[in-house]
Amino acid sequence: MLDVTKPEETGGKAVLYRMVMPDHLCPFGLKSKDLLEREGYEVEDHHLTTREETDAFMERHGVKTTPQTWIGDERIGGYDDLRVAFGKEDPAQETSYRPVIAIFSVAFLMAVALAVATFGTPLTPRTIEWFVAISMCFLAVQKLQDVEQFSTMFLNYDLLARRWVPYGYVYPYGEALAGILMVGGLLTWLSAPVALFIGTVGAVSVFKAVYIDKRELKCACVGGNSNVPLGFVSLTENLMMIAMGIWMPLRLWMGW
Template identity: 65%
Template sequence: MSKTAIIYRMVTDEHICPYGLRSKDLLEREGYKVEDNHLTSREETDQFKEKHGVKTTPQTFIDNERIGGYDDLREYFNKGQAGQTGTTYTPVITIFSVAALLAWAFQYSVSGEYLSIRTLMLFIAFSMTLLAVQKLKDLYSFTNSFITYDLLAMKWIRYGYIYPFVEAFAGIGMVAQLPAMAIAPFSIFIGTVGAISVFKAVYIDKRDLKCACVGGDSNVPLGFVSLSENLFMIVGGLIMLFT
């Protein structure tokens, strides 16, 4: 016996509800034949909400029982809450993974080898550059988070605005193989200040903070991963100086 569901979702010339599309997709993936009803105007949508005593659309009905919106539908199918919730390392893991793949690909295209000191340098450089982009997309939000734990930025807020540019400069300079003395001191300096700041905030003061490493709106916890970012900068600078 086929399973059927009825969905009412807003579809107008100006707006197609994303949660309506997600609800329809979820129902189809669960094996339901979907009767898809479009609410094609704001007036029609308001009339539907008033009739059924609901505040939002889409609304899904199964066996003449109103299930509710997209979150309610996920709960009905035991799918858990949608989207990112709570603290997560996903943004940093994603950036480091992409940086590693870029480093391997770049080095292989140039020399035919995957692993070398140069591959490590490229990994550090790409990581720094990608992380800098995350910070630069919203400097105000980044600095608001950064100044709560970085020891230098606490005393001189403008450092928070300068930091991502220096990080990007150092990363790009490593890729371009600019002279070591033009790049390494900057990388070592911001890495050292950052490492000391994170170590103090997390391991001495025991503060529970969000890391600004991937921007001010992240849910990445300040801790080992944040410390790793700074250690990478120090290692990259030292490699440039002594190789």
């Protein structure tokens, strides 16, 4: 099999066919060209400038999509195939914690900014509260973008949703409500029980699915299309909500 990771052994040239039309510039064609060049290939770049030309190309080569790349006499395929050929993971199969890292990082920096603006110092007890509350809001937004898809993935492991399907639709709104109220320190009598309830049910569900039943599932915590594995991240999300559900009323009761 052709080793595309060594351009010097394959002639150093690649042939790429991609759509470049007045009303459509294929993004995967651009990504393919960029990847080939970064891997050390000189790209012979062929533009398919009309729908008719593109359809004729696909019929001639027996392919269903463009772009298409050839290295030597071997057809590599589309952008995802090219990534795999270069030893990179297929984006469709790749598990990634990037969405979670982005959410928690930005939430933390926002909490620090709020603390500095409010108290003149970055680290206060309120910083942690804001961090968790803002994270809850961000995570809820991810779910609310496609509640139907989220609820479908959620049914794979949530114990309450399996008994009462509408809970999968209610959950994102409950998380968003609790998070928003906790950001402002408002209506703790409502936000704390909501966070405590959904956090507890979620933690038990995730623990059972992952650590008892040993199931390998995708986490619905960042929406229904995520490639984040179910496990530590989702459990952490739920434990954070449990902690806030206990801490917020305790803080008020103690007068802190």
